[in-house]
Amino acid sequence: MVDVTARTIETAVPPAEVPDVELYHPKSWLTTWVFSQDAKIIAIQYSMTALTIGLVALVASWLIRLQLAFPNTFSFMDAATYYQAVTVHGMIMVIYLLTAVFLGGFGNYLIPLMIGARDMVFPYVNMLSYWIYLAAVLVLVASFFAPGGPTGAGWTLYPPQAILEGTPGYSAGIILMLASLILFIIGFTMGGLNYVVTVLQGRTRGMTLMRMPLTVWGIFTATVIALLAFPALFVGAVMMLLDRALGTSFFMPAIIQAGEHLKYNGGSPILFQHLFWFFGHPEVYIVALPAFGMVSDLISTHARKNIFGYRMMVWAIISIAVLSFVVWAHHMYVSGMYPAFGFFFATTTLIIAVPTALKVYNWVLTLWRGDIHLTVPMLFAIAFIVTFVNGGLTGLFLGNVVVDVPLSDTMFVVAHFHMVMGVAPILVVFGAIYHWYPKITGRMLNEVMGQVHFWITFLGAYAIFFPMHYLGLLGVPRRYFEIGQTSFVPPSAETLNIFITVVALVVGIAQLVFVFNLFWSLKKGRESGPNPWRATSLEWQTPETPPGHGNWGKELPVVYRWAYDYSVPGAEQDFIPQNEPPSALNGARAAGH
Amino acid sequence: MAVAVVLVLVALGSVVFHMLSPWWWTPIASNWGFIDNTILITFWITGAVFVAVVLFTAYCIYTFRHREGLRADYEPENQKLETWLGLGTALGVAAMLTPGLVVWYQFVTVPEGAAEIEVVGQQWSWAYRFPGPDGKLGTTDVRYIGPDNPLGLNPSDPNGSDDVIVDGGDLHLPRGGPIKVLLRSTDVLHDFYVPEFRAKMDMIPGTVTYFWLTPTRDGTFDILCAEYCGVGHANMRGTVVVEDAAKQKAWLSQQKSFAELSARGRTAAR
Amino acid sequence: MLAFLAVLATIAAWWLSQQGLAAKPWLEEGVPVGPRAPRRISTEPAKLGLGLFLAVAGALFVLLISGYFMRKGLPDWRPLPMPPLLFVTTGVLAASSLLLRLARRSAERGAREETQLALTAGAATAIVFVAGQMAAWRQMLEGGFGIAGNPSNTFFYLLTGVHALHVLGGLAALAWTFAKMRESDDLASTRSPIGLCALYWDFLLVVWLVLLAILTGFADGLGEICGRLLS
Numbered sequence A: 001m002v003d004v005t006a007r008t009i010e011t012a013v014p015p016a017e018v019p020d021v022e023l024y025h026p027k028s029w030l031t032t033w034v035f036s037q038d039a040k041i042i043a044i045q046y047s048m049t050a051l052t053i054g055l056v057a058l059v060a061s062w063l064i065r066l067q068l069a070f071p072n073t074f075s076f077m078d079a080a081t082y083y084q085a086v087t088v089h090g091m092i093m094v095i096y097l098l099t100a101v102f103l104g105g106f107g108n109y110l111i112p113l114m115i116g117a118r119d120m121v122f123p124y125v126n127m128l129s130y131w132i133y134l135a136a137v138l139v140l141v142a143s144f145f146a147p148g149g150p151t152g153a154g155w156t157l158y159p160p161q162a163i164l165e166g167t168p169g170y171s172a173g174i175i176l177m178l179a180s181l182i183l184f185i186i187g188f189t190m191g192g193l194n195y196v197v198t199v200l201q202g203r204t205r206g207m208t209l210m211r212m213p214l215t216v217w218g219i220f221t222a223t224v225i226a227l228l229a230f231p232a233l234f235v236g237a238v239m240m241l242l243d244r245a246l247g248t249s250f251f252m253p254a255i256i257q258a259g260e261h262l263k264y265n266g267g268s269p270i271l272f273q274h275l276f277w278f279f280g281h282p283e284v285y286i287v288a289l290p291a292f293g294m295v296s297d298l299i300s301t302h303a304r305k306n307i308f309g310y311r312m313m314v315w316a317i318i319s320i321a322v323l324s325f326v327v328w329a330h331h332m333y334v335s336g337m338y339p340a341f342g343f344f345f346a347t348t349t350l351i352i353a354v355p356t357a358l359k360v361y362n363w364v365l366t367l368w369r370g371d372i373h374l375t376v377p378m379l380f381a382i383a384f385i386v387t388f389v390n391g392g393l394t395g396l397f398l399g400n401v402v403v404d405v406p407l408s409d410t411m412f413v414v415a416h417f418h419m420v421m422g423v424a425p426i427l428v429v430f431g432a433i434y435h436w437y438p439k440i441t442g443r444m445l446n447e448v449m450g451q452v453h454f455w456i457t458f459l460g461a462y463a464i465f466f467p468m469h470y471l472g473l474l475g476v477p478r479r480y481f482e483i484g485q486t487s488f489v490p491p492s493a494e495t496l497n498i499f500i501t502v503v504a505l506v507v508g509i510a511q512l513v514f515v516f517n518l519f520w521s522l523k524k525g526r527e528s529g530p531n532p533w534r535a536t537s538l539e540w541q542t543p544e545t546p547p548g549h550g551n552w553g554k555e556l557p558v559v560y561r562w563a564y565d566y567s568v569p570g571a572e573q574d575f576i577p578q579n580e581p582p583s584a585l586n587g588a589r590a591a592g593h
Numbered sequence B: 001m002a003v004a005v006v007l008v009l010v011a012l013g014s015v016v017f018h019m020l021s022p023w024w025w026t027p028i029a030s031n032w033g034f035i036d037n038t039i040l041i042t043f044w045i046t047g048a049v050f051v052a053v054v055l056f057t058a059y060c061i062y063t064f065r066h067r068e069g070l071r072a073d074y075e076p077e078n079q080k081l082e083t084w085l086g087l088g089t090a091l092g093v094a095a096m097l098t099p100g101l102v103v104w105y106q107f108v109t110v111p112e113g114a115a116e117i118e119v120v121g122q123q124w125s126w127a128y129r130f131p132g133p134d135g136k137l138g139t140t141d142v143r144y145i146g147p148d149n150p151l152g153l154n155p156s157d158p159n160g161s162d163d164v165i166v167d168g169g170d171l172h173l174p175r176g177g178p179i180k181v182l183l184r185s186t187d188v189l190h191d192f193y194v195p196e197f198r199a200k201m202d203m204i205p206g207t208v209t210y211f212w213l214t215p216t217r218d219g220t221f222d223i224l225c226a227e228y229c230g231v232g233h234a235n236m237r238g239t240v241v242v243e244d245a246a247k248q249k250a251w252l253s254q255q256k257s258f259a260e261l262s263a264r265g266r267t268a269a270r
Numbered sequence C: 001m002l003a004f005l006a007v008l009a010t011i012a013a014w015w016l017s018q019q020g021l022a023a024k025p026w027l028e029e030g031v032p033v034g035p036r037a038p039r040r041i042s043t044e045p046a047k048l049g050l051g052l053f054l055a056v057a058g059a060l061f062v063l064l065i066s067g068y069f070m071r072k073g074l075p076d077w078r079p080l081p082m083p084p085l086l087f088v089t090t091g092v093l094a095a096s097s098l099l100l101r102l103a104r105r106s107a108e109r110g111a112r113e114e115t116q117l118a119l120t121a122g123a124a125t126a127i128v129f130v131a132g133q134m135a136a137w138r139q140m141l142e143g144g145f146g147i148a149g150n151p152s153n154t155f156f157y158l159l160t161g162v163h164a165l166h167v168l169g170g171l172a173a174l175a176w177t178f179a180k181m182r183e184s185d186d187l188a189s190t191r192s193p194i195g196l197c198a199l200y201w202d203f204l205l206v207v208w209l210v211l212l213a214i215l216t217g218f219a220d221g222l223g224e225i226c227g228r229l230l231s
């Protein structure tokens, strides 16, 4: 592995290729804090909005779980309410929480700081992006109060059911839901263009692509796929809106309902499924890739060791992104689509497992011979590995077309996707918040509360979703208001359901500890200093903490090395910041290694 | 420290849970044992990987936990190791994919001479149709659906008049022979799902989908709907009885044909 | 859609290949310079941003078109006669696009009056185009081709409507550019937005020509081939 093609070590600083971004300077309180164009403020606005609406989804999950464990107990719960709770829960968690928090939240905060930019390249568009997102959230919330309530069509919104009587919220809820999605996509596109152009154009001197922290790689790639995938949902939503509002027949075949012939004719429900999953599968990676990136940085920093196989990690991110566009129909194995498609999509789906597995190996190999500090962010990162591996492996069941046949649409699927795209990314969100909170506020989050939060969340989530797979194996279908009397579900399953629900409630309550910690530490947390984790990447090297307007003071930083110079042999400290000029000793390492 | 112990417990606990779990698939009642076997192969391979990765992680955490003076290794990459790991993974994946595709091929290839039956889903009940003595199902269209033609048979199609229609009763299937199940819906998506059969497929209004199976075990099983279809989704139940061919024939002969049903409808109207 | 993505992927791959993805970053210190240093995209951010936006909008139209062909394959499709007015509006849009190019050229030369004139004329023709599309809608409605009548009608309204919305968005940007130009004496500062508008107008024209070819059935053969490849 000794490859001495090292380029000439150049200490003279070349001129910037791109002029310093023109900053918009806020003039009043309102433009500083509310209509701010500073990516850091926008990031906080995005995150707080997402976490707030996320709490609604959390409460919805309690309602769902209470019903599943104690059917016929709660008077406020009927089938319609149940399906509305399931839909609202799923939709918020995937789109309005995870997508928004990873890209709008962490993307906005970390991209400029990590690549050494002063801000996003189009700050004004960035601000608009947030406000449109907020509007999308408000429209969604409005649907809760619309006559008939929010839609209960399931987060997949499959027509014809989604826009017909017989599904709760078919009158107003579904219209507001579609409108909200359309707004979300417009807002996201504005933000997304920003993130991509900023990564392409805003990097400071010396920050080559291959020196970017994997966090930036993850968010960048996820944004690119999102930009290309969301139009499919957009088209689907617009067409469905027309079907619902104007009676067109994109997705609506001839239908007879309650003895009455409807006006629709000739449309194709499968067309919607293709559009939906052409967006929906990449969506999984829109959530996963930023999580991959961030967890890589958490592991590397807290194990004081470079990420193992950086190049492989980058290649894997790129190939996963590309492959994610050719696997969508694995969600449709039993949809009645042309059966031969199954061969193709099963193969592509299982191929994706290889780069994904390589990433897992590299995380674990980063721990090998590391110097592992079991801080709270590190604990979350480790928990991510466990849950992600678990969820990824059950994905091999569902991706392998024929195995999917008995398992699809059962609780096995619910358990699988929660493990892999619910629990695992959320654990990264938590870990990342514990990790970057000191940079954002200048104070550490409370460690004791963090530990409590971690243990309950990790073990609780595992205890909720691991046993749930077995209900699916048994044959319990998903989206069932109650399983009721059957010949194949033993009474012991009821006990299991009660157990899962109790744990879910406990895990839910534990999140309040976290929320409390967020506010408590703002005032009472230990002062962190600029770089409490002794990390190398640029965001920790800002002149001020929290970073001021424009991030870098007078001079932009210059980058001399990759983001993972931890425990470099011979170096004085166990980390060398990216903007530290090469010393004679380090130079010797580079040339002679 | 504690994490390492907990990870070991998680890995071993999961295995123990798997082995002791009273929740497992229902005893199979069709020829799709192949599917169960593929699942078992997948369980073995993925289980081994899961335990290995988690235990290795636990080992690393324990051995390389921070102590005074410890310093991490500097190891940017090891292409050889990564290549081997990649190849190993590819091999494991292939070991699961190959049987999967082979069985999928069987699943989508309906054997010659399979008996055809039709299942029709509507919000929120099931109806069934068997070909009459002519062995052929008549054509259908949603347009024809009316009070005495709930399944929308084409009244002018001679193949349809002797079709046997079961609307509201149980479904009886003969044991032993391959059956092609044609699936239709008159309103929204549904999915014909009998856990003991393993097979399932969505029903899509406007088109006819299908799957095939050979019932292999006598018994009475639940039919569930497995594709969300509105508030009544969970109540959309039915019952299928698998019995030997003679018994099933006797049952079938007591059911009404389309011609009989529409004649009765006409008398009632008069 | 997949073909469209493949094109984008090729561009991305070409660019990535320039970025030294195989580099071993831990071996290198200092600031890379010289011919082997990864090259940056040398366009200004706004242009790059617009380019990306066009890729996204392009994806949107390609998806709509894929939907069109899939839906067209179903039996209840009845072809739609196209109002001849559409050919007139096509000419108008082409003129508009040309005028904007003219504006760009004048702005580069620094001819202020000319630029303003060309911009105004370009905007006016674009407005005429949208109005013409509306008139075509009216003709269709009066001819009894309601939006829910047949999927071919629906697609006609949907495709032209989405395209017209893009034109309106372009007009808003143009108005903003115009205002900015009025404000400042320095023509140079608006040169780049004018260039961007001209680029966007080219995009609008190309998309419209493609849509027209599809709506008039000119591109049917192509659609069939694609359809066969897919199923």
Ligand code: HEM
Residues within 6 Å of the ligand: A061, A062, A064, A065, A086, A087, A089, A090, A091, A093, A094, A098, A153, A154, A155, A156, A414, A417, A418, A421, A422, A423, A426, A464, A477, A478, A479, A480, A504, A507, A508
């Ligand atoms: C404490 C945490 C959570 C619990 C207890 C929980 C529980 C549930 C339950 C019981 C269901 C419905 C099962 C059914 O009847 O089909 C469900 C559905 C769903 N959940 Fe969660 N969940 C949690 C967190 C999350 C997270 C973090 C995500 C983010 C990806 C998520 C995404 C979804 C989705 C997409 C659905 C499907 C909705 C649908 O069927 O339309 N959940 N969840």
Ligand SMILES: [Cu+2]
Residues within 6 Å of the ligand: A280, A281, A284, A327, A328, A330, A331
């Ligand atoms: Cu997927």
Ligand SMILES: [Cu+2]
Residues within 6 Å of the ligand: B189, B190, B191, B225, B226, B227, B228, B229, B230, B232, B233, B234, B236
């Ligand atoms: Cu159903």
